[in-house]
Amino acid sequence: MPKDTFFNLSEEKKQKIMEAALKEFEQNDYDAASINQIVINSGISKGSFYQYFQDKKDLYIYLMNLMVEKKLKYITPAMMNPFEHSFFEVIREMNQSGLMFARENPQYMKIGTRLLKDQNSDIYKEIMAQNQDQAYEVYEQLLQHAIAKGEVRNDIDVKLTARIIFTISADLVSSNSELIAETWPENLIQQLEKVMALIQHGIANPK
Amino acid sequence: MPKDTFFNLSEEKKQKIMEAALKEFEQNDYDAASINQIVINSGISKGSFYQYFQDKKDLYIYLMNLMVEKKLKYITPAMMNPFEHSFFEVIREMNQSGLMFARENPQYMKIGTRLLKDQNSDIYKEIMAQNQDQAYEVYEQLLQHAIAKGEVRNDIDVKLTARIIFTISADLVSSNSELIAETWPENLIQQLEKVMALIQHGIANPK
Amino acid sequence: MPKDTFFNLSEEKKQKIMEAALKEFEQNDYDAASINQIVINSGISKGSFYQYFQDKKDLYIYLMNLMVEKKLKYITPAMMNPFEHSFFEVIREMNQSGLMFARENPQYMKIGTRLLKDQNSDIYKEIMAQNQDQAYEVYEQLLQHAIAKGEVRNDIDVKLTARIIFTISADLVSSNSELIAETWPENLIQQLEKVMALIQHGIANPK
Amino acid sequence: MPKDTFFNLSEEKKQKIMEAALKEFEQNDYDAASINQIVINSGISKGSFYQYFQDKKDLYIYLMNLMVEKKLKYITPAMMNPFEHSFFEVIREMNQSGLMFARENPQYMKIGTRLLKDQNSDIYKEIMAQNQDQAYEVYEQLLQHAIAKGEVRNDIDVKLTARIIFTISADLVSSNSELIAETWPENLIQQLEKVMALIQHGIANPK
DNA sequence: AATGAATGAGCGTTCATTCAT
DNA sequence: TATGAATGAACGCTCATTCAT
Numbered sequence: 001m002p003k004d005t006f007f008n009l010s011e012e013k014k015q016k017i018m019e020a021a022l023k024e025f026e027q028n029d030y031d032a033a034s035i036n037q038i039v040i041n042s043g044i045s046k047g048s049f050y051q052y053f054q055d056k057k058d059l060y061i062y063l064m065n066l067m068v069e070k071k072l073k074y075i076t077p078a079m080m081n082p083f084e085h086s087f088f089e090v091i092r093e094m095n096q097s098g099l100m101f102a103r104e105n106p107q108y109m110k111i112g113t114r115l116l117k118d119q120n121s122d123i124y125k126e127i128m129a130q131n132q133d134q135a136y137e138v139y140e141q142l143l144q145h146a147i148a149k150g151e152v153r154n155d156i157d158v159k160l161t162a163r164i165i166f167t168i169s170a171d172l173v174s175s176n177s178e179l180i181a182e183t184w185p186e187n188l189i190q191q192l193e194k195v196m197a198l199i200q201h202g203i204a205n206p207k
Numbered sequence: 208m209p210k211d212t213f214f215n216l217s218e219e220k221k222q223k224i225m226e227a228a229l230k231e232f233e234q235n236d237y238d239a240a241s242i243n244q245i246v247i248n249s250g251i252s253k254g255s256f257y258q259y260f261q262d263k264k265d266l267y268i269y270l271m272n273l274m275v276e277k278k279l280k281y282i283t284p285a286m287m288n289p290f291e292h293s294f295f296e297v298i299r300e301m302n303q304s305g306l307m308f309a310r311e312n313p314q315y316m317k318i319g320t321r322l323l324k325d326q327n328s329d330i331y332k333e334i335m336a337q338n339q340d341q342a343y344e345v346y347e348q349l350l351q352h353a354i355a356k357g358e359v360r361n362d363i364d365v366k367l368t369a370r371i372i373f374t375i376s377a378d379l380v381s382s383n384s385e386l387i388a389e390t391w392p393e394n395l396i397q398q399l400e401k402v403m404a405l406i407q408h409g410i411a412n413p414k
Numbered sequence: 415m416p417k418d419t420f421f422n423l424s425e426e427k428k429q430k431i432m433e434a435a436l437k438e439f440e441q442n443d444y445d446a447a448s449i450n451q452i453v454i455n456s457g458i459s460k461g462s463f464y465q466y467f468q469d470k471k472d473l474y475i476y477l478m479n480l481m482v483e484k485k486l487k488y489i490t491p492a493m494m495n496p497f498e499h500s501f502f503e504v505i506r507e508m509n510q511s512g513l514m515f516a517r518e519n520p521q522y523m524k525i526g527t528r529l530l531k532d533q534n535s536d537i538y539k540e541i542m543a544q545n546q547d548q549a550y551e552v553y554e555q556l557l558q559h560a561i562a563k564g565e566v567r568n569d570i571d572v573k574l575t576a577r578i579i580f581t582i583s584a585d586l587v588s589s590n591s592e593l594i595a596e597t598w599p600e601n602l603i604q605q606l607e608k609v610m611a612l613i614q615h616g617i618a619n620p621k
Numbered sequence: 622m623p624k625d626t627f628f629n630l631s632e633e634k635k636q637k638i639m640e641a642a643l644k645e646f647e648q649n650d651y652d653a654a655s656i657n658q659i660v661i662n663s664g665i666s667k668g669s670f671y672q673y674f675q676d677k678k679d680l681y682i683y684l685m686n687l688m689v690e691k692k693l694k695y696i697t698p699a700m701m702n703p704f705e706h707s708f709f710e711v712i713r714e715m716n717q718s719g720l721m722f723a724r725e726n727p728q729y730m731k732i733g734t735r736l737l738k739d740q741n742s743d744i745y746k747e748i749m750a751q752n753q754d755q756a757y758e759v760y761e762q763l764l765q766h767a768i769a770k771g772e773v774r775n776d777i778d779v780k781l782t783a784r785i786i787f788t789i790s791a792d793l794v795s796s797n798s799e800l801i802a803e804t805w806p807e808n809l810i811q812q813l814e815k816v817m818a819l820i821q822h823g824i825a826n827p828k
Numbered sequence: 829a830a831t832g833a834a835t836g837a838g839c840g841t842t843c844a845t846t847c848a849t
Numbered sequence: 850t851a852t853g854a855a856t857g858a859a860c861g862c863t864c865a866t867t868c869a870t
Contacts, residue, residue: 005854027327032238035840045856050841052854110327117324157401163382164375164405171374194364198371201360202409212829242865254831254868263865419850445653449844461847461852470844531738534648534731567822571815578819581792582785589784608778612785615774616823626833656861666835671862835867842860849852 002062006052017042017052021059022107029114030060030123057123064115064127067108074101087146088204091139092196095169099188102173102180113174136166153205161203168195209269213259224249224259225273228266229314236321237267237330264330271322271334274315281308294353295411298346299403302376306395309380309387320381343373360412368410375402416476420466431456431466432480435473436521443528444474444537471537478529478541481522488515501560502618505553506610509583513602516587516594527588550580567619575617582609623683627673638663638673642680643728650735651681651744678744685736685748688729695722708767709825712760713817716790720801720809723794727802734795757787774826782824789816 006014020042024033035056039049053059074097078085102109118124139162146152172195173180180188213221227248231240242263246256260266281304285292309316325331346369353359379402380387387395420428434456438447449470453463467473488511492499516523532538553576560566586609587594594602627635641663645654656677660670674680695718699706723730739745760783767773793816794801801809 008853029236029325034838036838046841047843047856047858048854056840156405157398160398160401161405163378164402167374167378168371171370175370191364191367194367195371198363198368198409202405215829241863243863252831253833253866255829257866258829258831422850443650448842450842459852460845460854462850464845465850465852532650570819571812574812574815575819577792577796578789578816581788585784585788605778605781608781609785612777612782612823616819629832655859657859667862668835668837668864669833672833677861831868831870833868833870835865837864839861839863843858844856846854846856847852848854 002053002058003051009052013044017044018063021063022111025060025063025114026107026110029118030056030121033060057126060123061127063108063111064131067105067112068131070105070108071097071101074098082142083145087142087149087151088196088200090142091165091169091199092192095172095192095195096189098169098173099180099192100185103183103185103188106180109173109180113170116170136162139163139165150205150207152203156203165199168199209260209265210258216259220251224251225270228270229318232267232270232321233314233317236325237263237328240267264333267330268334270315270318271338274312274319275338277312277315278304278308281305289349290352294349294356294358295403295407297349298372298376298406299399302379302399302402303396305376305380306387306399307392310390310392310395313387316380316387320377323377323381343369346370346372357412359410363410372406375406416467416472417465423466427458431458432477435477436525439474439477439528440521440524443532444470444535447474471540474537475541477522477525478545481519481526482545484519484522485511485515488512496556497559501556501563501565502610502614504556505579505583505613506606509586509606509609510603512583512587513594513606514599517597517599517602520594523587523594527584530584530588550576553577553579564619566617570617579613582613623674623679624672630673634665638665642684643732646681646684646735647728647731650739651677651742654681678747681744682748684729684732685752688726688733689752691726691729692718692722695719703763704766708763708770708772709817709821711763712786712790712820713813716793716813716816717810719790719794720813721806723801724804724806724809725802730794730801734791737791757783760784760786771826773824777824786820789820 006017009017017038020038023041024038028034033056035046035049038059039046053062076093076097078090078093079097082090115124115127140158143152143156143158143162143165147154147156147158172191213224216224224245227245230248231245235241240263242253242256245266246253251259260269283300283304285297285300286304289297322331322334347365350359350363350365350369350372354361354363354365379398420431423431431452434452434454437455438452442448447470449460449463452473453460458466467476490507490511492504492507493511496504529538529541554572557566557570557572557576557579561568561570561572586605627638630638638659641659644662645659649655654677656667656670659680660667665673674683697714697718699711699714700718703711736745736748761779764773764777764779764783764786768775768777768779793812
């Protein structure tokens with residue numbers, strides 16, 4: 001957690017620091033990101049940085065928590081009680097919420113994507129230790145339930161399929177990361193529908 | 208490209224250098240990889256390194272080109288004349304060849320996977336600029352042809368689907384990157400079949 | 415000297431600051447001790463610290479003066495009129511008082527011991543410049559008098575012997591600095607007697 | 622151990638570096654000593670320093686090993702077979718050798734003295750782990766043997782006495798550390814004799 | 829062709845102290 | 850009087866690259 005000194009700063013200053021931090025972590029992974037660059041770009045002194053944050057990790061984890069917080073705003077009813085809704089509806093909404101989040105928070109999305117790609121790093125393990133819900137295990141449970149309900153074919157490999165859906169979903173969001181912010185929501189939804197169609201064709205129980 | 212001085216070296220020396228480089232780039236991403244470690248592990252002097260290679264990038268790109276070259280050896284007949292074979296057969300073989308390559312060249316595979324994860328980096332862009340065939344554009348053409356032949360449903364989004372197949376394929380290889388070398392080929396093939404089943408269900412023309 | 419602002423503080427606040435300072439200087443030598451830690455642990459602001467004290471040195475020297483003041487409380491009659499008592503009695507009491515002081519003021523004792531170890535440092539010189547009485551010159555005078563009285567052999571080197579007695583005494587206190595607070599007074603006295611026996615054997619006039 | 626690169630340097634350059642290092646560690650304890658100062662004073666770049674030495678500790682331990690090596694030159698026959706000689710003769714020679722070493726290697730002596738004073742530091746523990754002979758346990762064994770032989774009174778506390786002799790000896794060497802190099806050997810020997818007289822009077826078996 | 833010494837910018841981090849409010 | 854934000858130099862250490870020999 002940043003120190004009180006950070007939260008006591010003027011909104012404007014906090015803003016400048018966060019912008020500089022987002023930019024740096026968006027363009028570099030955790031190790032490569034430079035505190036030096038952040039302090040230069042935000043116009044504060046190095047000494048000040050360490051009065052606001054414990055260390056580099058403190059800032060990074062704060063950013064990640066902000067991201068999680070922001071993501072929560074995109075949660076839909078079906079995502080909150082996933083087992084009471086159709087499987088395909090649930091993952092459609094998960095993806096949709098992911099897309100909307102990415103559209104409106106492209107920098108956070110990029111940082112998150114970066115982290116997801118560095119699953120061997122210490123920082124990844126540390127963050128995921130407190131944020132387990134993010135990983136693809138969720139999909140496994142949903143799939144299992146969906147098979148039991150007869151929504152999904154029972155000859156699939158649950159683990160493998162969960163992983164694939166997770167991968168596709170992540171890719172859907174990060175694929176056109178530069179463009180996503182400028183794309184019309186309608187177009188994104190269209191893309192999403194196509195992806196959903198693929199998945200549905202791929203695993204839905206033909207009855 | 209490495210300088211002539213490198214190619215004039217004894218096979219043995221070249222070998223040692225390449226081994227050290229592979230090891231270093233396997234364990235670290237481009238930025239984090241250390242020339243220091245490479246020269247130490249290969250027993251050459253710092254000065255020699257810079258007489259063999261322009262710089263770090265030169266070595267890295269050379270490695271990547273070697274990887275492409277090695278991958279070629281796994282090409283099957285269906286991959287060479289892809290338009291004369293069934294679409295699903297072709298991508299099955301592409302994936303199979305990818306898996307076999309990974310099995311027998313785990314270091315190259317890891318380096319390649321690393322690169323794929325940092326698609327924003329300068330180095331990625333530079334490499335992909337000269338190696339377009341590797342990217343997912345290939346799948347686009349195959350898909351178009353497959354639709355024309357009636358193998359694949361014509362209501363799919365070609366670009367999107369190509370990307371998804373590419374992503375799934377890459378993930379199939381990298382998912383168990385540590386285990387892949389010790390896994391029986393039969394098991395890998397089994398996984399592959401499951402993935403293929405998904406794709407086929409997803410996009411095959413039901414006739 | 416601390417500024418007036420310090421002495422005007424509530425007893426409670428002064429107390430908290432002194433506790434934090436003692437703790438910090440007990441655990442770190444002068445250079446390594448951190449003002450940051452002291453202000454955090456005493457709950458005052460950085461700015462306040464510099465309104466109470468000139469600087470780090472000001473606080474440290476104040477602490478040292480307090481120590482001297484506290485030591486005075488352990489002075490015995492024989493120590494006040496040393497020339498009217500037996501030499502060995504006097505130094506026995508000096509050591510005993512030193513041990514008792516250490517037992518009841520372990521933090522001050524540790525800080526003092528730390529200082530004694532860095533006799534080359536600027537801070538040491540500065541403190542000893544104003545506190546000469548603490549040093550081993552005292553022993554010289556006592557020894558001279560004892561020789562005149564015939565208590566001590568007249569073939570010893572006064573300066574050297576004074577220094578040795580001083581060193582042994584300091585060592586007696588600091589040797590078991592961690593344990594001293596938990597050791598029974600009786601045991602400490604026993605140790606003291608052994609040391610006194612050594613000294614006495616070493617320099618007493620055999621008559 | 623310093624790297625080969627260091628040993629390959631010109632004698633002159635090595636000299637300059639060692640001089641700067643000795644000076645820095647003579648004036649500051651391990652933590653306070655600054656690599657920056659050392660590189661400035663020896664006229665090399667920071668990068669070069671780390672090509673010669675693993676890190677700060679590497680240089681320091683190298684210095685300490687040099688010191689031990691240099692000390693060995695002062696060892697006398699009685700010190701090599703201490704149990705075959707009179708106890709007082711042995712410790713006289715130990716102290717004499719210590720004095721001579723200090724006279725001719727005042728910087729090393731100061732650094733060693735510094736270390737001895739910082740027995741809680743990590744670096745002390747690390748160095749003493751490989752150099753156990755330095756500590757005062759040696760005196761315990763010698764004392765025990767001397768008591769058995771009847772040279773020393775049997776009513777002394779061995780542990781305490783060993784510690785005191787060690788302390789006195791160390792102090793004898795470090796006491797006039799600045800002056801020792803300019804003092805005539807004869808005067809040093811005289812001082813030593815006086816100290817020996819004290820000790821002998823203090824613990825020798827009177828018959 | 830081969831060497832390896834030399835470099836200096838960069839890293840994250842800590843510090844005592846100042847000063848406007 | 851009290852605050853706490855701001856500072857910048859210093860710390861140990863790593864790096865890719867250059868260049869004289």
